[in-house]
Amino acid sequence: MDQRFFDTVEAGPIIGAVKDWDGLKECCGVEEIHVVFVLFGDICNIGEIVNLIKEAGKLAVVHVDLIAGLASKEIAVDFIRQYTGADGIISTKPGMIRRAKELNMHTVMRFWMLDSLSFETAEKQLIQARPDFVEILPGLMPKIIGRMMQTVRVPVIAGGLITDKDDVMTALGAGAIAVSTTNPHVWRM
Numbered sequence: 001m002d003q004r005f006f007d008t009v010e011a012g013p014i015i016g017a018v019k020d021w022d023g024l025k026e027c028c029g030v031e032e033i034h035v036v037f038v039l040f041g042d043i044c045n046i047g048e049i050v051n052l053i054k055e056a057g058k059l060a061v062v063h064v065d066l067i068a069g070l071a072s073k074e075i076a077v078d079f080i081r082q083y084t085g086a087d088g089i090i091s092t093k094p095g096m097i098r099r100a101k102e103l104n105m106h107t108v109m110r111f112w113m114l115d116s117l118s119f120e121t122a123e124k125q126l127i128q129a130r131p132d133f134v135e136i137l138p139g140l141m142p143k144i145i146g147r148m149m150q151t152v153r154v155p156v157i158a159g160g161l162i163t164d165k166d167d168v169m170t171a172l173g174a175g176a177i178a179v180s181t182t183n184p185h186v187w188r189m
Contacts, residue, residue: 002106002132005059005087005088005106005132006132006155006177008034008035008059009034009035009133009155009157009177009178010177010178011034012032012033012034012035012178013168013172013176013177013178013179014032014033014168014178014179014181014186014187014189015033015035015036015037015157015159015178015179015180015181016030016033016035016036016037016058016180016181016182016187017036017037017039017159017180017181017182018036018037018038018039018040018182019039019040019182020040023182023184024036024038024049024052024053025052026184026187027184027187028052028053028055028056028058029056030184030187030188032187032188032189033058033187034058034059035058035059035061035178036053036058036059036060036061037061037063037090037108037159037180038050038053038060038061038062038063038086039063039066039182040066041062041066041067041068042067042068042069043067043068043069043070043079044069046062046067046080046083046084047083047084047085049084050062050084050085050086051084051085054085059087059088059106060084060085060086060087060088061086061087061088061089061090061106061108062080062084062086062088062089062090063089063090063091063110064076064077064080064089064090064091064096064100065090065091065092065093065096067080072093072096073095074095074096074098074099076096077089077096077099077100077103077105078099078103080105081100081103081105086105087105087106088100088105088106088107088108088132089105089106089107089108090107090108090109090110090135091107091108091109091110092109092110092111094109094125094128094129095129097109097129097130097131098128098129098130101130101131106132107129107131107132107133108131108132108133108134108135108157109125109126109129109131109133109134109135110134110135110137110159111125111134111135111136111137112137112138113136113137113138113141113144119144119147119148122134122148122152123151123152126152126154127152131154132154132155133154133155133156133157133177134148134152134154134155134156134157135156135157135158135159135180136148136156136157136158136159136176137158137159137160137161138159138160138161139157139158139159139160139161139162139167139171139176139179139180139181140158140160140161140162140167140170140171141158141174142170142171142173142174143174145158145171145174145175145176146174146175149175155177156175156176156177157176157177157178157179157180158171158174158176158178158179158180159179159180159181162179162180162181162183162186163181163183163185163186164185164186165186165189167179167186168186168189
């Protein structure tokens with residue numbers, strides 16, 4: 001893992017996650033946000049989205065699975081790397097994470113924790129993919145955050161349903177290195 005990326009996430013433990021243009025513009029103006037997770041866009045505008053983030057002096061991490069017009073094949077990662085200048089990707093797919101690592105991009109593997117089967121699946125996929133970070137959703141599960149950190153020893157980002165300072169503190173107190181949220185009020189904490 002690139003130490004600079006890890007240090008940036010750790011230093012600013014609230015990650016701005018943007019799902020539309022309004023959120024992107026607001027997030028880019030928040031000084032406390034150093035890393036932005038891009039959760040929207042298409043092949044025609046993802047370069048512009050990433051450029052706005054980079055111009056704001058922030059790291060751009062694109063959720064490649066959510067970019068309209070890209071196939072769910074590893075070549076999508078090549079596209080993001082070559083045509084956007086993004087710093088990294090988020091994906092739920094081990095193949096995408098492996099390809100991004102081959103291209104020296106930062107990686108975040110995202111999991112929805114719904115039950116014990118979800119945890120077991122995540123454990124197996126993390127061993128295969130070896131991402132820089134794992135993002136667990138919803139982020140309000142302190143026991144699961146701790147268990148994931150002990151089991152796979154990958155830094156954890158808690159995301160989803162983070163709405164206030166108590167949620168942030170609970171996730172960080174459970175061992176998460178950062179939280180990701182689309183909530184602009186949390187970005188400014």
